[in-house]
Amino acid sequence: xxxxADNSITDDLLRPVLQTSKAFFVAVAILAAIVxxxxxxxxxxxxxxxxxxxxxxxxxxxxxxxxxxxxIGISHAGTLISxxxxxxxxxxxxPVTRCAEVITAFALMIGAMFPLVHLGRPWLAWWLIPYPxxxxxxxxxxxxxxxxxxxxxxxxxxSLLFLGLPAIPDFALIRDRTTGWRNSLxxxxxxxxxxxxxxxxxxxxxxxxxxxxxxxxxxxxHTIVSFDFSMAVVPMWHSTIFGPYFVVGAIFSGIAxxxxxxxxxxxxxxxxxxxxxxxxQNLGKLMLxxxxxxxxxxxxxxxxxxYGNTPHEMAALWSTQMGRYSPLFWTMVFCNFILPFxxxxxxxxxxxxxxxxxxxxxxxxxxxxxxxxxxPSLSYKGTPYSWGxxxxxxPEIAILSASFAAMALLYLLFSKFIPIISIWEMKxxxxxxxxxxxxxxEAEAAGELx
Amino acid sequence: MSAVYGLFTTPELAxxxxxxxxxxxxxxxxxxxxxxxxxxxYEFGSRDRATLxxxxxxxxxxxxxxxxxxxxxxxxxxxxxxxxxxxIVTTWSNLIIIFELTMLGAVFASxxxxxxxxxxxxxxxxxxxxxxxxxxxxxxVANPRNVSKVEHALRASSGGVRRVENL
Numbered sequence: 285x286x287x288x289a290d291n292s293i294t295d296d297l298l299r300p301v302l303q304t305s306k307a308f309f310v311a312v313a314i315l316a317a318i319v320x321x322x323x324x325x326x327x328x329x330x331x332x333x334x335x336x337x338x339x340x341x342x343x344x345x346x347x348x349x350x351x352x353x354x355x356i357g358i359s360h361a362g363t364l365i366s367x368x369x370x371x372x373x374x375x376x377x378x379p380v381t382r383c384a385e386v387i388t389a390f391a392l393m394i395g396a397m398f399p400l401v402h403l404g405r406p407w408l409a410w411w412l413i414p415y416p417x418x419x420x421x422x423x424x425x426x427x428x429x430x431x432x433x434x435x436x437x438x439x440x441x442x443s444l445l446f447l448g449l450p451a452i453p454d455f456a457l458i459r460d461r462t463t464g465w466r467n468s469l470x471x472x473x474x475x476x477x478x479x480x481x482x483x484x485x486x487x488x489x490x491x492x493x494x495x496x497x498x499x500x501x502x503x504x505x506h507t508i509v510s511f512d513f514s515m516a517v518v519p520m521w522h523s524t525i526f527g528p529y530f531v532v533g534a535i536f537s538g539i540a541x542x543x544x545x546x547x548x549x550x551x552x553x554x555x556x557x558x559x560x561x562x563x564x565q566n567l568g569k570l571m572l573x574x575x576x577x578x579x580x581x582x583x584x585x586x587x588x589x590x591y592g593n594t595p596h597e598m599a600a601l602w603s604t605q606m607g608r609y610s611p612l613f614w615t616m617v618f619c620n621f622i623l624p625f626x627x628x629x630x631x632x633x634x635x636x637x638x639x640x641x642x643x644x645x646x647x648x649x650x651x652x653x654x655x656x657x658x659x660p661s662l663s664y665k666g667t668p669y670s671w672g673x674x675x676x677x678x679p680e681i682a683i684l685s686a687s688f689a690a691m692a693l694l695y696l697l698f699s700k701f702i703p704i705i706s707i708w709e710m711k712x713x714x715x716x717x718x719x720x721x722x723x724x725x726e727a728e729a730a731g732e733l734x
Numbered sequence: 735m736s737a738v739y740g741l742f743t744t745p746e747l748a749x750x751x752x753x754x755x756x757x758x759x760x761x762x763x764x765x766x767x768x769x770x771x772x773x774x775x776y777e778f779g780s781r782d783r784a785t786l787x788x789x790x791x792x793x794x795x796x797x798x799x800x801x802x803x804x805x806x807x808x809x810x811x812x813x814x815x816x817x818x819x820x821x822i823v824t825t826w827s828n829l830i831i832i833f834e835l836t837m838l839g840a841v842f843a844s845x846x847x848x849x850x851x852x853x854x855x856x857x858x859x860x861x862x863x864x865x866x867x868x869x870x871x872x873x874x875v876a877n878p879r880n881v882s883k884v885e886h887a888l889r890a891s892s893g894g895v896r897r898v899e900n901l
Contacts, residue, residue, distance in 0.1 A: 431827070
């Protein structure tokens with residue numbers, strides 16, 4: 285092996301952690317201001333009551349639930365994709381995994397906030413936690429909200445461990461290269477890591493086992509989120525395919541978010557050498573597959589509803605096809621299918637820029653999809669006297685904006701303290717047996733191999 | 735109590751040093767190896783026996799499953815809630831919580847096994863060199879019985895010899 289003590293990988297990937305530009309502080313200040321405005325809106329909503337939002341009879345679930353489902357879906361970008369790529373030993377995953385896992389951790393935290401935001405009295409949220417209350421009544425395990433509590437927390441804890449464990453060797457690297465408070469902080473975080481063969485082997489074994497466990501957890505999470513809807517006898521919710529439909533949509537939106545994040549950090553942190561076109565192209569292909577699957581599920585849902593022809597379901601269906609929600613529906617179809625299809629299918633068009641454009645479309649489209657699952661169905665419930673509509677007000681819009689700003693802020697702060705690309709995994713990628721596999725993949729991508 | 739070690743720039747040289755140390759009679763178990771990346775393609779980098787980690791993960795999953803069962807079924811019996819004609823113990827919905835706790839048990843068991851078997855967290859021992867972060871590979875022996883033999887073996891593989899005293 286011609287591997288030398290070349291430190292370029294370590295130097296390049298530690299640069300964003302050890303050097304801070306003015307732009308970083310400006311970005312943090314702007315994002316923190318938007319997040320603060322969101323918290324102010326929430327405080328206003330708590331003080332004056334949930335009536336200040338657009339939630340009103342019969343539509344009591346609006347933007348907040350849309351955001352909840354959307355962010356939990358986005359969280360499927362990271363740990364799930366990373367786990368799958370680890371199990372199949374896809375060598376191109378190395379620069380992508382941590383970028384992706386971070387999205388999972390923060391998207392889950394943001395998503396899990398929304399049931400609290402939606403509560404008129406958020407200080408009673410602890411009623412969801414399984415505890416023997418003074419009423420001698422335990423929480424009702426038949427409630428999908430309690431299932432959510434277990435599923436989201438299991439996924440969050442597993443994802444944090446999945447993100448944190450492979451970061452230990454990188455903490456050790458920073459510990460060895462710094463002095464002062466950084467040395468002390470990273471010394472504690474590295475847990476006394478030395479890098480013995482035994483430690484490496486055990487770490488990789490643990491990551492492999494966790495990968496196996498996390499895939500069914502991730503799939504269960506969004507299936508259970510779909511149960512929040514499909515367990516209710518509401519038009520277009522009471523469907524047996526909601527589980528896989530939600531999971532596909534979640535992976536779809538998650539990959540799109542990952543593409544956008546990778547493109548931003550690639551430019552902002554000058555990581556062009558590590559996040560290469562091949563990474564975007566491979567994720568683009570996955571996204572195309574998800575787009576097709578998503579299209580299949582959307583068609584399936586509508587076909588069955590149309591064929592069943594029950595009056596209240598038809599009312600909800602037509603409101604999205606030709607009625608008041610149709611502009612949103614057709615925008616969603618454009619963003620999730622018509623826009624990404626040519627950009628991801630035609631090889632000449634499949635540049636990083638095109639993939640990012642398609643991804644932006646998918647993120648918008650998937651947010652609209654979540655909205656269109658929730659609001660039209662609630663607008664057209666079983667009896668016509670309970671039909672109504674929903675229009676968001678400023679607190680919801682402020683909180684929605686703050687959630688995106690919070691994601692960007694948390695990501696920015698994370699990349700300031702922890703290398704956003706796993707350094708030791710990139711070094712492993714330099715090993716010769718792995719290089720050969722990477723070259724084969726590159727040749728495959730370039731169409732040189734049949 | 736002291737240690738003698740060398741820092742090597744390539745895995746080939748590190749492998750050579752390990753071979754030299756073994757040739758002069760140092761048992762494999764006494765040779766310390768540290769690196770900033772896994773080097774499992776090399777004999778010296780893959781010195782670890784098979785672990786029970788998968789079985790411990792299965793045990794963790796079983797404990798999680800049992801916890802899920804007792805949390806749901808036992809509490810449902812103890813504090814019965816009659817809801818819409820449903821049975822008191824709702825097995826189908828309980829399976830969701832049992833599943834989540836099963837998987838969580840497996841994950842926690844894997845992490846715990848890693849921490850215990852890799853002996854972390856711990857204080858960074860003195861027998862360590864920050865040069866490892868510059869892609870150097872540390873090969874050495876703690877408390878060698880014959881220091882000159884070890885030094886000779888390390889020098890033979892072009893490693894600069896260093897010492898740590900008062901381990």
